[in-house]
Amino acid sequence: MPNDRLRDAILRNGMTPVGIAEKIGVDPKTVERWITQDRTPYPRHRHAIAALVRESESYLWPNAVTPEKASRLGQNEVIQVYSRRSSVPYEVWRRLIDRAEEHIDILAYAGLFLVEQDPGLIDTLRQKAQDGVSVKILLGDPTRPAIERRSVEEGAPGVMAAKIRQVMQYYNRLGDTSDVEVRYHETTLYNSIYRFDDEMLVNMHVLGIPAPHAPVMHLRRLSGGDLFRTYADSFDRVLLSSYKLERTEVAP
Structure with a gap:
């Protein structure tokens, strides 16, 4: 075979x-x-x-590669663990974005902090796409019950949908830029995933705790390891079930 x-x-x-x-x-x-x-x-x-x-x-x-060896390698894929996302230095995000040559993949419900901490992010993503980097951004569908449920669990009804609509005002500026896809999903989000080629930041989610206060793992893929691939496969599964919305559907 x-x-x-x-x-x-x-x-x-x-x-x-x-x-x-x-x-x-x-x-x-x-x-x-x-x-x-x-x-x-x-x-x-x-x-x-x-x-x-x-x-x-x-x-x-x-x-x-035996499961035991893959597990050992997976442990070595962990570069750093941050107790909360807000403690990840901005320089780490900037370096990962700047060095990406093939993929920038974002899976979140809103991820508004990215454009708030870097006003030039949209221009950077546009240039990256023009340079041949595949940019895929998967955001929560603000019209779906899962989004409001997350807001209620965090004690702020309506806030998550508002954040998604706000961040879309930025991503809409990308227009029809080639190699950029902005899509929507309604999956239960166990982790937000930010992948930059062979490195990844995984923002874990904890019930009742907003994402900025939840832990983050910084991973770097190793040949034969299984931890990085686990989260990469998770992103791919959400991508397969994602869909596009007309801009008017996410307007306030």
């Missing part, structure tokens, strides 16, 4: 089996066997290929 994940990752990065073979120092026929016969490379070759195609080992070879 062929390894379609490996083949797709190689092609998606504009590479060929021959090119991969040259870079890691093996025979091209060996790479072909890894693809067509789903042979598992030695660990040193898995590490090298995963780095070249910017995928995790656990994704390319699901059976090669």
Whole structure:
């Protein structure tokens, strides 16, 4: 059975089996066997290929990394834990946004603080998109019950929907900028996720506590680790169920 994940990752990065073979120092026929016969490379070759195609080992070879090893690697993916989001230095957000070259993914209900702490964020996102960065922003649908339930749980009825409408006044300025998607969701939000290529800030949510006062994990993806991928997969699942609203539907 062929390894379609490996083949797709190689092609998606504009590479060929021959090119991969040259870079890691093996025979091209060996790479072909890894693809067509789903042979598992030695660990040193898995590490090298995963780095070249910017995928995790656990994704390319699901059976090669034991759950125990993936768990140990996942622990090493944690760079920093902040007791509350408000204690994350602004410089951290700015560095992650500025260095992103492929993806900027935002999953929140509103995430209004991002544009409040950086008035130039919209222009930055527009420029990033023009430079080829894929920008995906998933916000809560202010017309759905889940949003009002969150407001009530935090003791501020109506506030969350108002924040979403307020932040949309900023994101609407992006217009139809290529490579920028602003979409809506109505999922129960267990975590807000802010992904910048291979780094991520995960804002955990605690019942009755506003997001600025809840903990944040700073993660950096490691090949073979499973913690970063867990949250990346969560973002992707919400993305699949997200949808667009007409601007008039989110107007005050």
